[in-house]
Amino acid sequence: MLKKIIYKLENLIVWSQGKISNKQFIFLSSVLVGISVAFAVIVLKTFAHSIFVFATYVTNISIFKYGYIKVILPIVGIMLTVFVIKKFLGGSIEKGTSQILYAVAKKASIIPRKQMYAQIVTSSLTVGLGGSAGLESPIVITGAAFGSNYAQRYQLSYKDRTLLIGCGVAAGIATAFNAPIAGVLFAIEVLLVDVSISAFTPIMIAAATGALISEIVLDETVLLSFKQQQNFNYHNIPYYILLGIFTGFICVYYSRNFQRVEHFLSHLRFNPYKKALFGASILAILIFIFPTLFGEGYESIKTLSESDPGQLLENTLFSSFRNNSWALLAFIGLTMMLKVFATGITLGSGGNGGNFAPSLFLGSYVGFFFSKFLNLTGLTKLPISNFTLVGMAGILSGLFHAPLTAIFLIAEITGGYDLMIPLMMVASISYAISKRFEKHSLDVKNLARKGNAFTSNKDTNILSTLDTNSIIQTDYLTITPDENLEKLVDLISHSNQVIFAVVDAEKQLLGIVHFNDIREIIFNPYRVKYTLVKEVMLDPIEIIYPTDSMEIVMNKFEKSKVHFLPVLKDGKYYGFISKSVALETYRTKLKSMTIE
Numbered sequence: 001m002l003k004k005i006i007y008k009l010e011n012l013i014v015w016s017q018g019k020i021s022n023k024q025f026i027f028l029s030s031v032l033v034g035i036s037v038a039f040a041v042i043v044l045k046t047f048a049h050s051i052f053v054f055a056t057y058v059t060n061i062s063i064f065k066y067g068y069i070k071v072i073l074p075i076v077g078i079m080l081t082v083f084v085i086k087k088f089l090g091g092s093i094e095k096g097t098s099q100i101l102y103a104v105a106k107k108a109s110i111i112p113r114k115q116m117y118a119q120i121v122t123s124s125l126t127v128g129l130g131g132s133a134g135l136e137s138p139i140v141i142t143g144a145a146f147g148s149n150y151a152q153r154y155q156l157s158y159k160d161r162t163l164l165i166g167c168g169v170a171a172g173i174a175t176a177f178n179a180p181i182a183g184v185l186f187a188i189e190v191l192l193v194d195v196s197i198s199a200f201t202p203i204m205i206a207a208a209t210g211a212l213i214s215e216i217v218l219d220e221t222v223l224l225s226f227k228q229q230q231n232f233n234y235h236n237i238p239y240y241i242l243l244g245i246f247t248g249f250i251c252v253y254y255s256r257n258f259q260r261v262e263h264f265l266s267h268l269r270f271n272p273y274k275k276a277l278f279g280a281s282i283l284a285i286l287i288f289i290f291p292t293l294f295g296e297g298y299e300s301i302k303t304l305s306e307s308d309p310g311q312l313l314e315n316t317l318f319s320s321f322r323n324n325s326w327a328l329l330a331f332i333g334l335t336m337m338l339k340v341f342a343t344g345i346t347l348g349s350g351g352n353g354g355n356f357a358p359s360l361f362l363g364s365y366v367g368f369f370f371s372k373f374l375n376l377t378g379l380t381k382l383p384i385s386n387f388t389l390v391g392m393a394g395i396l397s398g399l400f401h402a403p404l405t406a407i408f409l410i411a412e413i414t415g416g417y418d419l420m421i422p423l424m425m426v427a428s429i430s431y432a433i434s435k436r437f438e439k440h441s442l443d444v445k446n447l448a449r450k451g452n453a454f455t456s457n458k459d460t461n462i463l464s465t466l467d468t469n470s471i472i473q474t475d476y477l478t479i480t481p482d483e484n485l486e487k488l489v490d491l492i493s494h495s496n497q498v499i500f501a502v503v504d505a506e507k508q509l510l511g512i513v514h515f516n517d518i519r520e521i522i523f524n525p526y527r528v529k530y531t532l533v534k535e536v537m538l539d540p541i542e543i544i545y546p547t548d549s550m551e552i553v554m555n556k557f558e559k560s561k562v563h564f565l566p567v568l569k570d571g572k573y574y575g576f577i578s579k580s581v582a583l584e585t586y587r588t589k590l591k592s593m594t595i596e
Helices: 002-019 022-059 068-088 098-106 115-128 136-153 158-177 180-191 197-217 234-266 272-289 298-305 309-313 325-348 356-376 384-400 403-413 420-437 445-449 458-464 485-493 515-522 525-530 550-560 579-593
Strands: 499-503 509-514 564-569 572-578
Touching (some): 022 136, 068 272, 098 136, 136 158, 136 180, 136 356, 234 356, 272 325, 298 309, 325 356, 356 384, 403 420, 458 579, 499 572, 509 515, 515 525
């Protein structure tokens, strides 16, 4: 029955594709992608929330006091995730939003079909059963996969595939937080290289569709939302500036230590199951001592922003200190510093998830710790809930290098824009500090190390998609050093070349001769007859190798201020690269990648 409905729907879509313009079809497609992604997100979020409610309920039973069930579930979740990946997903699964960037850059926006369900299944097992990671990264990948595969199904172009990837991503974030503006900004700020104004429309349609379905279907308790009531006081601006600085350095701390944990686990010579058990066991110990590290942690964020944050110490080893403000502050501070290790272990040992939710968790704890500490010292009286919320924007902005997404996400989930000024201040300061010490965002660092990074630098992004070998011209005529200029004049007169490589019998590059450098000589018959090539050849200013990236090639052109550079392959002359050809290739690629 379901297959028949899907078949009829697909036929209807194909029919409509032939009856309406391409632009109208993209608008229709953005709605359909938005709906598909929204329901995938609802399934994922509802499952994860149900597991959390179950674990919380069981923990309140006396025999499970101190969260013993919360210790067992993450081990089960990570082990099951590894089992599913090994048995049903080909033995591996790519994590993090960086794979979307790579697909756009290197794979013509083609995302494997299995990503439409693989991320949902594995992340629900990991995070739903208590792994200390987030669901938003798997949600984003799922949304991108829906957009890409929809475009492939209806044979849309590279531009349209990329645009529908953006639609899927925007719908995923919009549904997960009921925040359509944040969904649009995340898709544009973090994932899409270059978007024209007209391309905003389908992305906005998809985000609005996702947010509408979220509003209708998802229970408010599943969503991260706040009833923000404390007003912004401009007298607190100096403290918001300090919070921005503090969150910026915490972002650097998180980014570097997350990478260290992942690197350590990746180099363990264990089989996948032993590594999962080893990592999950360490995570279980952390969660036993600090139960708020269990799962996404959104419930503890809500608790922090409310009037009785001491609830976090209930059913923990520190429950006797529930009403001690300094003990609570120490608990928050330690949890804050250990979150990176909990998340790194979760993902590095074989679990699936992302760093989006951990960044919000960490941000709320940083904001609370900062403001609560100042209040306890008696230096000032800060609105703790406001700082808790604004701290989330600071960490999200710094880790993902996405200040606009951070600002509008927190504004939307708090139900108003009263905190817009402190949000802008903290997000921008944190971003500036993080960018100063970490060139790439957390999810892009691994791509950058491999030379495949998509960054905020559009030129770098486009150059990274070009292949140096494709613009090497190997049919240039060459000359030997002991020939006189008569031979060179003959070559010039019978070709369009203006530059010649001087090589020996073994094709070793000895020098180059450019027409402009010998212009005065070739019009003097005597000098042409009695001047040897080796007397006028010059050493090349720069050498290009086929393994050089296009960014390196263009940097060499910029540094040398010449229009042709020789290429050596295996130590021998191979050809030339023309700057004009390189620029034309760049312009062609730029046009093809601009989403209109």
